[in-house]
Amino acid sequence: xCRDCAPKxxxxxxxxxxxxxxxxxxxxxFRPTERCDAIHHLVEGWVLLYDLVDxxxxxxxxxxxxxxxxxxxxxxxxxxxxxxxxxxxxxxxxHERLGPLIEHHPGIGLRLxxxxxxxxxxAYDHLSSIGRRPARQRIARALLELxxxxxxxxxxxxxxxxxxPLTQEHIGDMTGxxxxxxxxxxxxxxxxxxxxxxxRRLRILNPDKLVDAARVDAQTxxxxxxxxxxx
Amino acid sequence: xCRDCAPKxxxxxxxxxxxxxxxxxxxxxFRPTERCDAIHHLVEGWVLLYDLVDxxxxxxxxxxxxxxxxxxxxxxxxxxxxxxxxxxxxxxxxHERLGPLIEHHPGIGLRLxxxxxxxxxxAYDHLSSIGRRPARQRIARALLELxxxxxxxxxxxxxxxxxxPLTQEHIGDMTGxxxxxxxxxxxxxxxxxxxxxxxRRLRILNPDKLVDAARVDAQTxxxxxxxxxxx
DNA sequence: CGCGAAATTGAAGACACTCAAAGAGTGTGG
DNA sequence: CCACACTCTTTGAGTGTCTTCAATTTCGCG
Numbered sequence: 001x002c003r004d005c006a007p008k009x010x011x012x013x014x015x016x017x018x019x020x021x022x023x024x025x026x027x028x029x030f031r032p033t034e035r036c037d038a039i040h041h042l043v044e045g046w047v048l049l050y051d052l053v054d055x056x057x058x059x060x061x062x063x064x065x066x067x068x069x070x071x072x073x074x075x076x077x078x079x080x081x082x083x084x085x086x087x088x089x090x091x092x093x094x095h096e097r098l099g100p101l102i103e104h105h106p107g108i109g110l111r112l113x114x115x116x117x118x119x120x121x122x123a124y125d126h127l128s129s130i131g132r133r134p135a136r137q138r139i140a141r142a143l144l145e146l147x148x149x150x151x152x153x154x155x156x157x158x159x160x161x162x163x164x165p166l167t168q169e170h171i172g173d174m175t176g177x178x179x180x181x182x183x184x185x186x187x188x189x190x191x192x193x194x195x196x197x198x199x200r201r202l203r204i205l206n207p208d209k210l211v212d213a214a215r216v217d218a219q220t221x222x223x224x225x226x227x228x229x230x231x
Numbered sequence: 232x233c234r235d236c237a238p239k240x241x242x243x244x245x246x247x248x249x250x251x252x253x254x255x256x257x258x259x260x261f262r263p264t265e266r267c268d269a270i271h272h273l274v275e276g277w278v279l280l281y282d283l284v285d286x287x288x289x290x291x292x293x294x295x296x297x298x299x300x301x302x303x304x305x306x307x308x309x310x311x312x313x314x315x316x317x318x319x320x321x322x323x324x325x326h327e328r329l330g331p332l333i334e335h336h337p338g339i340g341l342r343l344x345x346x347x348x349x350x351x352x353x354a355y356d357h358l359s360s361i362g363r364r365p366a367r368q369r370i371a372r373a374l375l376e377l378x379x380x381x382x383x384x385x386x387x388x389x390x391x392x393x394x395x396p397l398t399q400e401h402i403g404d405m406t407g408x409x410x411x412x413x414x415x416x417x418x419x420x421x422x423x424x425x426x427x428x429x430x431r432r433l434r435i436l437n438p439d440k441l442v443d444a445a446r447v448d449a450q451t452x453x454x455x456x457x458x459x460x461x462x
Numbered sequence: 463c464g465c466g467a468a469a470t471t472g473a474a475g476a477c478a479c480t481c482a483a484a485g486a487g488t489g490t491g492g
Numbered sequence: 493c494c495a496c497a498c499t500c501t502t503t504g505a506g507t508g509t510c511t512t513c514a515a516t517t518t519c520g521c522g
Contacts, residue, residue: 033450051359054446059359072348074459077450079352102341109340110333117303117347121310123354128282128290131361131407135478167500176362181478183502199487199500215285219264223305366510398468412510414470430468430519 009108013041016101017091025165029082029090030071036078038092040070045088046165050173051080060174062122063146065153067115085165118226125220130176133215138175139185140214143195143202145224152225161203168197189213240339244272247332248322254278256396260313260321261302267309269323271301276319277396281404282311291405293353294377296384298346316396349457356451361407364446369406370416371445374426374433376455383456392434399428420444 018038023029023045030036032052047064061080064070070090073079093101102109125145129138150162168186169179177185189195194210196203204210249269254260254276261267263283278295292311295301301321304310324332333340356376360369381393399417400410408416420426425441427434435441 049355051355051363053359053363055363057363059362061355061358069348073352074349074454074457075450079450079454080355099341102344103337106334106337106340109337109344110330113333113340113344113347116344116351117300118305120347120351120354121304123351123358124280124282124292124311127292127354127357127361128284130358131290132282132284132286132288169500178479179501180480180503184478187502219306219308219310223310227305400468409511410469411471411512415510418470 009111012105012108013091013093013101016093016097017041018094018097019092021090021092023084023088023090025084025086025088027084029084029088030078032078032081034078034081035076036071036073037076038094039072039098040082040090041093042066042068042070043089043091046085047088047090048083048085048170049080050083058173059176060170062119062126063149063174065149068119069112069116072116118223121223125223126174135175135177135181135185136188136213137215138177139171139182140189140194140210141216142171142175143197144210144214144216144221147202147204148221148224149226152227160205160207161201163200164197164202165200167200171197240342243336243339244322244324244332247324247328248272249325249328250323252321252323254315254319254321256315256317256319258315260315260319261309263309263312265309265312266307267302267304268307269325270303270329271313271321272324273297273299273301274320274322277316278319278321279314279316279401280311281314289404290407291401293350293357294380294405296380299350300343300347303347349454352454356454357405366406366408366412366416367419367444368446369408370402370413371420371425371441372447373402373406374428375441375445375447378433378435379452379455380457383458391436391438392432394431395428395433396431402428 020043021029021040029040029047032050042064044066047068047070049061049064049070051059051061053059062068063085064082070082071078076095102112129141133141146164147162151157167179168182171177171186172179172182175182186195186197189210190197192209194204194206194213196205251274252260252271260271260278263281273295275297278299278301280292280295280301282290282292284290293299294316295313301313302309307326333343360372364372377395378393382388398410399413402408402417403410403413406413417428420441421428423440425435425437425444427436
């Protein structure tokens, strides 16, 4: 299920966890500023990380896929909110158990390190997208990234169509745009025969043109997949 | 010098490194897409991480302070560029040594994990700033963050004035704005008696008003400092 | 003193936002 | 199975923040 946790690693972690938790789609795992004593290791499902801004705006920080580590923060307050996009399962590891876990199983430590630094690289990628790219590129990138990452996670599904439980408002919140403007851009992409995004269903009609509109290079796509490259 | 690396940890890492490297202010450690075989552990100085966008734009991803881990990427290509803002020293750890290092010294693994996840949280913070805040708040936040982080790193300096080797263009590249617009906003902040930023020197005239303009809460500031909160 | 880089200022324009209303799709309960 | 309620999408018109382009001034440094 989770690429980052081979079965063996899973069972090792299991002996340090305080328990599992299942969350229904749409429910919150935790909210910003809420007390959060345990690290949440996502085992199954999609989870949305977000930050709320005082004027009512919301910024989506990441879409966490299985293997992600949520709730890492100094102090015991969550710095951001987390809510399940699909039904999800997390494995809870109390903060104070993390030290012993890594002490006894350094290999796990290395894996966690790689997971988090991949998350950091992804965040960097989003930063330059939101900070320096026009709306069309941001949206094309965001959708392409979601597509690539989910295909990598669940290679079974093989079509160019996928279920994406997001509204256009969500896409706006991830790209730093308004839902209304996202709608206009999507309209353009559809008119150009590049993709369709209708009621939680994304269909890529012309992958080449989408890559072109997103202005991503092969290297970046590889980074999205999370694969370590060959030597 | 580096808060994250107690002397003991330093000496352990030393036995796994391939060497040190000193970089003069303004010089590049590595450029985007350049081959990069070793992890760069920053020991001393400020390093700027950036990404270049095809239209000529640049996005600053982070200002790395001592303790930061640079050059972590899948494959052996750098996903971003790194350039020294001040004279700097890095300790180079070949990628293939990382496994053995953590294997034999799990405590180091835990520290590295905490370092990277703090960097990730900082990137998330920047995301919501750039994605959802107006120019004035972004700039106020950016300057306040730099101030807080550098004060935490070098507590010796105690005044409300600091040396910041940046141009207004740099501030634009970190906040996703143009240098010209940064200038106008800084003009406003100066007119209000909040701060002065003139030729590589930042002086905070009214800390309370700056915090107000930046719209940061205490919790976020604590996260910037990198301190783990008490239980 | 003069050169180059950075800062400053103005004017015009563009991209994205706000406000608002209508249309389409989904789900639920009778 | 239909009707209603709700959410999400779609479209228009007007506005505003930030950008672009360009000229001028200030500053640091040789």
